[in-house]
Amino acid sequence: MAVPKKRTSVRRKGLRRAGHTHKLYANVPTMKCPNCQSLTVKHHLCPSCGHYRGRAIIEVASPQDAEEGGHEKGGDESR
């Protein structure tokens, strides 16, 4: 049976459980959107223009100024 060689430290355990959002563990592959040239996550639709693989999947209210919007996806800002 495989046994870990070193004990996982409290810091490393906390980093692992941080939801992979910490800068040491965030390894999200990014790419440029072919439609609006903004930085998006691979295999996800573009949040600024709503395109994925060259097709418009969702309707974004205004693709030009998408920075001030963003309230249509999710809408769970009460946390």
Ligand SMILES: [Zn+2]
């Ligand atoms: Zn886009």
